[in-house]
Structure formats: C-alpha cells, structure tokens
Amino acid sequence: MILVVGADGMLGRDLMSLVGDSARGVDIGEIDITDLESTTRVITTLKPEAVVNCAAYTDVDGCESDVEKAMQVNGEGVAHLAMATREIGARLVHVSTDYVFDGAKGSPYQEDDSPHPLNVYGESKLAGEMNAAFNPEHLIVRTQWLYGHHGKNFVETMLALGAEKSQLTVVDDQIGSPTWTIDLASAVMALLKNGCRGVYHAANQGFCSWNGFATAIFEESGFPVRVAPMTTEQLNRPARRPLYSTLDCSKLIRDTGFCPQSWREALKHYLAQRKGA
Template identity: 40%
Template sequence: MELRGKTIAVLGGKTGLLGQALVKALTAAKAKPKPLSSKDCDIVDPGSVERVLNKIDPDVLINAAAYTQVDLAEEQEEVAFALNATAPPLLAAAAARRGIPFLHYSTDFVFSGNRTTPYTVYDNPGAFSVYGISKAEGEKNLIALGYDGTLIIRTSWLFGPDKMNFVKKIITLATERNTLKVVDDQTGSPSYTPDVAANSIKLLEKDATGIFHLANSGTATWFDLASEAVRLAGLPCTVEPIPTSGYPTPAVRPAYSVLDLTRFIQTTGETPRHWKDALKEYINQEKDS
C-alpha cells in the first residue's frame, strides 16, 4: 500500500508514547495522520467509534491506545480488560465494515518468560499479570473475529521522545542521585518508538497481516539499558544490579521476553538497528532539548 496522501486514524496518537511517534513517522511518509485521544473517541463504545470514523473516513485504522499501567492493572482489572481485550475486536469490526487495514499493538507481556530463547510469532501466549493476560485476550479476540485485514504488532520495552518512559526516568533520577539500583534478571528487547513507528509503516506498505514482532535488535536487562543510558548521558551516577526480589512489584514481569524479529526481517528485507544505536540517538536528542 502506498501511504502517501492516505488518511490514517491513530488512536492514542495525541498523548501516547508510541502513538505520537507514529504520527510523526506517518507525516514524514507524506500520509495524513489523524491523532485521536480518549477524549476524541471512546474505544469501548461502538457508537463513539462509528461517529469518529464516519467523520474522518480513514484509509487505515491504527490502535496504539491501551491500558499500560502494569502494576495498577492488578487493581483495575475491569478497566484493563475493557481497553485491552474488549476494544480491539470492536475496532477491527469497524475497520472490516469499511474494508480498511487495521493495525493493533500488543506486547511481550503476553508471554510467561519461562524460557531463554527468543519468542517467535508462532509461540503461544502464557501471561501471568493482569496487563499481560488482558493484552493476550485482545489478540485472541482479534483472531477469533477473523478480519483478514488485521495486523498485530507485538513490541516491548518502549522508550522515546514526548512522554515519560523508563530511560527518561532513569536519566532524571541519575541527575538527582549518586547511585541507582536496577534489576538485572529480567531480559528483553528494548524498542525505540521512532524506529517501531518507521518499521510499522514498512509493514503497512507491504500489506502485511497477522502477527509480527517489532523491536530494536539486540537484547538487554533493565540494568543494561539503565547503565548504557547513564553512560551516554555522561552522568556521575553508579548503576548497581539487583535481583527482581530486591524490587518487588504488584505485577509479575516476564524474566525473559526477547522477541524474535525474523518474520519482520523476511517480510521487509530490513533488520532493525541495535538498541544501543537507537538509545544513543535518543540521549543526544534529550541533551539538545
């Protein structure tokens, strides 16, 4: 699909970490993104969705909106399931009625983490947390709906401009403290939102459907990511590794959730750059701003 000139509705596009990156990438691709917030469209209300889509008349519908507060989801299960499990098939059905592509974002948290080799798009979810289970249920409901214009992209460990994220929080804390303690026994795939956005566009241009994994290349622990961020920022702060048991949280995190990018690479012919290269770009931009 040629995206130039196409009108693209981006749910989560006004305030979301990934949504804002998508709007920028789509604009750069000469498309016409229409960023939407929860104030513009209630994604769990079919009537609201219909009214908004009738007004915009998009050529593509992207859902980058979600309930992402992992720990709070343990208390707000009903809200998490409404946004992450119930809304996606409602949106896909609206896209199906219009015969337009539907792109939905999911997460590495759908996996249990009980392994030491990257998860492929063919591996079955086995989440532990309410957040992960709700996102896995959203995927399941989309598959059950069976709209063949659906593209599901799982991504992970997002960092990037325009909104608070793990890296920005680490840099902020590192300017205030001499020492930081960060867990070193959770391993995943860091993902730079501008790269995820640009590579999502490549999948749309290839008319890709089904499930894809999208992140930056390479693996890291949270300790690795934090240490490299502090080093690149040139801050005199020591980052010390601690086990997950030393930093208890309400929600269980996957110990290992590295995403296998093979299907994306085979489909587009391109390999995402290493997370360290993306992190360097981000840190330099943060310094400049």
C-alpha cells in the same frame, strides 16, 4: 488516510509525525474505544484506509488492581475497533506486547510461540490480539520496553534520578530489548507498506537487563552513577514480569527488508535528539 488511535500517547505521537500529511490522529477526547458507538461513529465518519491502534491502558501494576478497566480498554476496545474497521473495509493494525509470554522459553520468542501471560496487563493484551481477528484484515505488532520523547519512560526516569544520585539499584534478572518508539513506528509503516498481515515482532536488536540498560543510559549521557543489581523478587511489584521475553524479529526483516537498529545505537540517537531539542 491512516487513522492513529491513541495519537497523544508516546508511540502515537511519533507515529503521527512519521506518517505526516496522510495521518489523522484521535485520542480519548474524540474517541473512547471502550464504547462501541463512539468507536464506530469516528471510524465510519473518517473512513480511513487503515487504523493503527496505539491506545491502551499501559499501567502494568495498575492493571492488577483494575482488572475491569484493563479488559475494557485492552481487550474489548480492540473488538470495537475490529468491528468498525471491518464495516468500512479498512485494515486494523494493533500494537501488542512481549508480556503475552511467560519468559520461560529461554530463547527469543517467535510469532507462533504459545502465549502464556503472567499478569493482568498481559492477559488483557492477549484478549485484544484475539479480538483484532474480528477483522480478517488485521496486523498485530508485538513490541517491548518502549521509550520515546513524548511519554513517561525508563530512560527519562533514569536521567532524572541520575541528576540527583550517585548510586542506584536496578533489577538485573529481567532481560529484554529496549525499543525506541521511532524505530517501532518505522517498523509499523514498513509492515503496512508491504501489505503484511497476521502477527509480527518488532523491537530494537540485541538485548540487556534493566540494570544493563540503566548503565548504558548513564554511560552514554556522561552521568557518573553506579548501578547496583537487585532481583525482581526484591523489587516486589504487584504484577509478575516475564524474566526473558526478547522477541525474534526475523519475520519482520524477511518480509519488509526493514531491520531495526541495535538497542544501544537507538539509545545514542534518542539521547542526541533529546540534547538537540
């Protein structure tokens, strides 16, 4: 059995449906990963073969003002999961982020590039990566710019705004790979099936700016919205963001044979499913 922690979140829900009958899901109502006792009790009772941790404090700007919560959930929580899974000989899969990098490299990041987070969220996620190593049987999957059918995300925000406005201003100096949670869930399953360990990058292929992503969302969904550019500096959010943090996924492709589709194809499939729902 595979235990999905954070099963009610955006990624967790897609992972649950992909794993199917051999999945068991828990979220904050049943497990609090910041509490070692709660975490150990759930894991030693259910005795899964693998735990996939999708639980996190994901409010990037919120992390700047609540450093303690960020470190407790994204850092210490992973240590608790690692200790509990090690106790029963289960594997730990932990989902991490491109925000462990500073975006200054200028080309796609590989798994062994040195991390250097620019914000509290990235620091707390990096602490989580290090804590996952309390279980030698760990797998860390870094991803970025997620959207899915079961959570607040950029695509849904743009579609809501596009229904009301004919012009929007969106940052065009942050580059990344928008990634559909269904494709990330498939990558996680491929890594698990192939017995992969260590660090892997998994994202939809190709890259764009947030501005380019917004433009594609309106083009693919037929909204006549003009998307004007602005800079990250003009947006002035509390947390600093890496400007170029695309992830090189060739290790994933080499070791599993699974090649995520391009971000534009993924967006088309997401919008088609959304329409059919």
